Amino acid sequence: MTMLITILRRLLSAIPSVLGVIVVTFLLARALPGDPAAFYAGASATPESIAEVRSQLGLDRPLLLQFADYVGDLLHGDLGHSVSSGQAVLSDLLTRLPASVELTLAALVFALVVGMPLGVWAATRPGSFVDHACRLLVTLGAAFPTFFTALVFVYAFYYRLDIAPEPLGRLNEIYFVAPPQVTGFMLIDTLLAGDMEAFRSAFGHLVLPSISLGLFALAPIARVTRAAMLEALGSDYCRTARAMGLSGRHILFTTALRNATLPILNVLGMVFSFLLGANVLIEKVFAWPGIGAYAVNAVISSDYAAVQGFVLMMALLFIFLNLVVDLMASIADPRVRYDV
Amino acid sequence: MRPPLLSISGLDLDFRTRSGTVKALEGIDLDLARGEILGIVGESGSGKSVLSFAIMGLLDGAADLRVANMTFGGMSLDAGTVAEMRGRELSMIFQSPRTALNPIRKIGRQIEDVLVRHGPVPRRKARAAAIAALAQVRIPDPERRYDAYPFELSGGMCQRVMIAMALACNPTMLIADEPTTGLDVTTQAVVMDLIRDIARDRQMSVMLITHDLALAGEYCDRVLVMHAGHIVETAGVADIAAGDLHHPYSQRLFAATPASSDSLDDLAAIPGTLPDLRGTLPACRYMGRCDRARPDCAEGPLPCHRPSADHTVLCRYPL
Numbered sequence: 314m315t316m317l318i319t320i321l322r323r324l325l326s327a328i329p330s331v332l333g334v335i336v337v338t339f340l341l342a343r344a345l346p347g348d349p350a351a352f353y354a355g356a357s358a359t360p361e362s363i364a365e366v367r368s369q370l371g372l373d374r375p376l377l378l379q380f381a382d383y384v385g386d387l388l389h390g391d392l393g394h395s396v397s398s399g400q401a402v403l404s405d406l407l408t409r410l411p412a413s414v415e416l417t418l419a420a421l422v423f424a425l426v427v428g429m430p431l432g433v434w435a436a437t438r439p440g441s442f443v444d445h446a447c448r449l450l451v452t453l454g455a456a457f458p459t460f461f462t463a464l465v466f467v468y469a470f471y472y473r474l475d476i477a478p479e480p481l482g483r484l485n486e487i488y489f490v491a492p493p494q495v496t497g498f499m500l501i502d503t504l505l506a507g508d509m510e511a512f513r514s515a516f517g518h519l520v521l522p523s524i525s526l527g528l529f530a531l532a533p534i535a536r537v538t539r540a541a542m543l544e545a546l547g548s549d550y551c552r553t554a555r556a557m558g559l560s561g562r563h564i565l566f567t568t569a570l571r572n573a574t575l576p577i578l579n580v581l582g583m584v585f586s587f588l589l590g591a592n593v594l595i596e597k598v599f600a601w602p603g604i605g606a607y608a609v610n611a612v613i614s615s616d617y618a619a620v621q622g623f624v625l626m627m628a629l630l631f632i633f634l635n636l637v638v639d640l641m642a643s644i645a646d647p648r649v650r651y652d653v
Numbered sequence: 654m655r656p657p658l659l660s661i662s663g664l665d666l667d668f669r670t671r672s673g674t675v676k677a678l679e680g681i682d683l684d685l686a687r688g689e690i691l692g693i694v695g696e697s698g699s700g701k702s703v704l705s706f707a708i709m710g711l712l713d714g715a716a717d718l719r720v721a722n723m724t725f726g727g728m729s730l731d732a733g734t735v736a737e738m739r740g741r742e743l744s745m746i747f748q749s750p751r752t753a754l755n756p757i758r759k760i761g762r763q764i765e766d767v768l769v770r771h772g773p774v775p776r777r778k779a780r781a782a783a784i785a786a787l788a789q790v791r792i793p794d795p796e797r798r799y800d801a802y803p804f805e806l807s808g809g810m811c812q813r814v815m816i817a818m819a820l821a822c823n824p825t826m827l828i829a830d831e832p833t834t835g836l837d838v839t840t841q842a843v844v845m846d847l848i849r850d851i852a853r854d855r856q857m858s859v860m861l862i863t864h865d866l867a868l869a870g871e872y873c874d875r876v877l878v879m880h881a882g883h884i885v886e887t888a889g890v891a892d893i894a895a896g897d898l899h900h901p902y903s904q905r906l907f908a909a910t911p912a913s914s915d916s917l918d919d920l921a922a923i924p925g926t927l928p929d930l931r932g933t934l935p936a937c938r939y940m941g942r943c944d945r946a947r948p949d950c951a952e953g954p955l956p957c958h959r960p961s962a963d964h965t966v967l968c969r970y971p972l
Contacts, residue, residue, distance in 0.1 A: 549752040555711055556747075557767045557818060558740025567766075568755055646757050647802045 319643050319650050327632050334628040339383050342621045343376070349617050353396070392625070393618030397610065402622035406604060410626070411497025412483060413603035416526065416595070417588045419519050423527035424534050424584070429577070431531075432538025433570065436546060447535060455532035460594040463525035467598065470521060478517045480599040485514050522599045526592055530584045537580040541573035548572070574645040582638035586631050656727065657684040658826060658858050659708070663721030666700075666707055666882075670715065673931035677703050677716075678882045685826070688856040690849065692869030694906065695879035698927050701862045704879075705828045708860075709745055710735035726825065741771045744819035748831035750811035754803040760814045761787070761799030764821055771822045786817040790847060809840035813847065820851060826858040833868070845872050866910045870894050875963065878903045881927050881938035887965045899960055899971040902939045937969065945970045 350367035351358065358366075367373050371382060386393070392402035435447040470477035483499045484491055492499075492506035500519070503512040545551060546569050554564045593605030604623060611619035643649040666678035678700050685691050693701045706712050708723075710732050723730045725743065735743065747753040755763055764783040768774050774782040780799070787795035790813040803811055812832060819827060829848060833841035849872050852859045863869050869876045870893040878886040878900065886900040898904050908921040925942035928934060936953030940946045950969050958966040 549747060549749065550755040552711065553747060553753045553815070553818075554755070554766075556709055556739060556745040557770075558736070558738070559766060559770050563766065563770070568758075572755070572757055648756065648804050 316643070316650065320640060323636055323639050327636055330632050331629065334625060334632070335384065335387065336380075338621050338625045338628070339380055341624060342617050345615075345617065345620070349615075352615055352617075387625075392622035395611070395616050395619040397614045397616050397619070402618050405607065405619065406622055406626050408494075408497070409602060409604045409607050412499075412601060413589065413592060413596070413605060415483075415498045415500065416519065416522055416592055416601060416603060417585065419523035420526035420530060420588055420592070421581070421585055423523055424530035425581075427527075428531045428534035429538050432535040433542050433565070435535070435539045436542030437565065439543065444539075447539065451532040451535050454528040457528075458594075459525055459529050459591060460598055462528055463522065463595055463598040466521045466525050477521050478514065480521065482600050482602060483515055483518050484511060485518070489514055518599075522595050522601060525598075526588060526595050529591065530588055533580050533584055534577070537576055538573065541576040542569055545569035545572040571645070575642055575649070578638055578642050578645060582634055586634055589627070589630065655687065658687045658689075659683075659685040659725050659730075659860075661708070661720065661723045663719075664704075664707065664723065665719045666703065666712075667717040668715050669717060670931075674717075675930045676882060676934065677930060678707065681884060683877060683884065683887075685858050685860060687825070687858055688852065689875065690852055690859040690861060690873045692873035692876040693860060693862045693879060694864065694866050694869050694876055696864055696906075696923070696927070698881075699879040700882040701864075701879055702830050705745065705830055705860065705862055708735075709739060709743065709828065740767055740819075740824070741822050742824050743826050743828075744822070744824040745828040745830065746812070746815045746819045746832050748834040749808075750815045750832075750835075751803055751808055753815060754811055756803055759800050759802060760806070761801075764814070764818045767818055767821050773822055782821070786821045787814070789820070789851075790814070790817040792817070807840075808836050809844060812836065812840075812844050816844070816847065816851075820855075820857075823855065824857065826860070827852070828860045828862070830862045831864070832861075833863075833865075841868075848872075866893070866906050867912070878906065881934075882930060883938055883967065885939065885967050887963070889961075889963045892961070892964055897960075899958065899964075899966040900939075900968050901943050901945050901970075901972060903966075904972055937967075945972075 348363075350363050350370060350372055353370065354363045354366045364373075371379060374382075390403055392406070394400065395402050395405055398405055431447050431450070435441075435444040438444055466477070467480050471480060478485060484503075489508070489511040492502040492508060492511060495502050495505050499515040500512065503509075503515050546565075548569075550572070551564055551568055554568045559568070590605075592601075592603065593609055595601065596603045596606040597609075604626075608620065608623040610616070611623060639649075661684075662682045664678060664681035665676075668675040668677055681704065683691075693704065695701050703712075707716075707718055708730070710730075712718060725735075725738065728734055730738075754760065758766075761780070761783045764786050765779040768779050768782050768786075769776055784795045784799055787798055792798050792810065792813055798806075798810075803814070806814065816832075827848070832848065833844055836844060845868065848859060848861075851857065861869060861873055866876070866878075870890060873890055873893075875887065875889055876893050877884050878888075878898075880902045886898060886903045888898060888903075892898065893907075896904075896907050898907055902923070905921065905923040909923055911920055923942065928938055928941055935941075935951035936955050937943070937946070937950045940950045943950070947970065955967050955969055958968065958971050960966065
């Protein structure tokens with residue numbers, strides 16, 4: 314019951330953010346340099362034809378009316394058309410988003426699986442060799458730009474050692490037929506299609522990009538896990554647990570780690586949204602058909618509708634992500650349920 | 654006379670820190686009889702809590718503990734044996750009970766954890782046993798409280814949960830480290846009465862650590878006064894109540910304890926602060942604050958006076 318109220322309250326509190334995002338994306342498109350009318354009218358446009366395009370696009374109407382049109386279109390799921398692809402922006406984004414989300418999730422899983430145990434391990438032995446090794450790895454991971462690590466990985470594992478598949482997208486489409494799109498996640502779709510060979514190929518293609526992206530996320534996760542665990546292990550309740558003679562395992566995992574979950578969760582939300590934005594370079598290196606590359610192309614070719622749609626979708630995604638993190642936090646910590 | 658339950662002699666404890674070695678405890682000797690309630694009194698930093706951590710084996714890596722002899726129930730107490738006894742034979746409750754309980758685990762589950770760990774009840778009966786433990790510390794409506802989180806309970810209620818947890822496995826000794834600090838006066842009395850009643854019922858020994866000499870005088874059979882890592886005076890409760898104290902520090906501590914008839918002007922603060930426990934210290938660590946001090950107080954060993962059978966005073970010029 315409390316849980317349900319928490320969810321509802323949190324959903325309601327997201328509404329102002331959504332409204333804000335809509336206003337900002339609208340104004341952003343108006344504030345971008347360049348005149349869209351001149352752009353759409355083409356290179357050989359005369360002032361008259363530009364004015365004509367402007368009135369066609371409704372850009373000569375008052376800002377408030379334009380905003381009303383924009384909101385009306387949004388309500389119909391219409392984000393406009395992309396000039397460069399010729400498709401509706403919404404369908405462009407929806408076909409590309411799963412690729413980016415899959416890559417980001419895989420990177421996050423990698424970072425979690427490596428970062429959390431590393432942080433816990435370092436926290437149980439502060440000042441030891443493990444602690445220093447953890448710090449070194451974290452520093453290296455954060456210091457090298459993702460595209461650099463990605464290029465090194467491609468050079469080493471594809472070109473030199475030849476154990477990784479070619480860095481060209483999500484699946485080798487010469488040997489495998491892309492499965493029918495159900496979730497858009499290649500790993501899940503290949504499994505749903507029952508095509509184990511394709512699954513293996515998709516998995517192989519995912520390994521290098523997700524590790525190069527995940528190395529960057531490793532740093533904040535390992536660091537915050539270590540800090541949160543150190544705090545929890547030094548806390549009064551862990552001292553109580555020791556005084557009650559509870560086992561070391563119980564103290565480390567049931568007592569300390571569960572209490573450390575909250576800060577880790579918060580960082581996880583930040584890292585995820587950060588990765589979603591940062592994976593554009595990885596997508597370039599691995600020819601990954603995601604939204605990052607799409608957005609960059611849209612900016613370069615002044616594809617206003619596409620940029621606007623991208624910003625809107627990312628903002629909504631961030632809001633959704635924060636919602637999920639908050640709800641997970643209220644599951645992890647009963648105190649959160651009361652003061653959302 | 655029966656042998657004491659806990660017997661310590663010649664306990665020294667140093668902490669190695671970056672700014673030098675802190676001589677936290679020196680020459681501690683103490684005996685605790687079965688069923689006895691022993692008070693350990695002193696101001697903050699006098700080494701009371703550290704002594705209890707040393708007994709419980711809960712010191713951190715920077716601690717250097719040297720003991721001539723420490724036995725519990727006839728067995729030598731060291732890092733290995735004490736780990737077996739914690740929570741089972743030897744238990745502890747802490748000050749600020751709200752932070753001493755796991756904030757995100759139901760209190761009933763926390764008691765169950767202790768029960769299941771030490772195994773006096775099978776797992777499927779653990780819930781009932783935890784509820785019984787809650788009832789034993791006079792928590793009303795224990796079935797419902799089982800599902801409460803610490804932040805949903807008052808400080809006094811949390812301390813009762815702590816007591817229930819510490820006593821769940823029927824230990825023979827309980828260390829209570831400032832159990833009433835942070836509780837209001839009426840709750841203090843309730844919690845202390847509870848500890849005393851359970852101790853009487855079960856013949857359990859209690860080591861009550863407090864800075865409140867009046868509280869110790871009310872609930873303890875015997876009181877140790879600590880100052881800067883030394884036990885300066887040991888006295889029976891009758892002497893404490895009468896103010897028949899012979900060490901200058903104990904006397905000051907007694908004068909600083911409010912009685913109901915006192916006005917604020919009657920309370921005398923003890924001048925000075927605890928000495929820095931790093932570096933070389935005089936034999937009597939109270940020397941710098943004492944108005945009876947003479948140069949030879951710096952020379953050890955200090956004589957031990959015995960005004961009566963259970964009364965010892967470590968001072969060259971006692972009152």
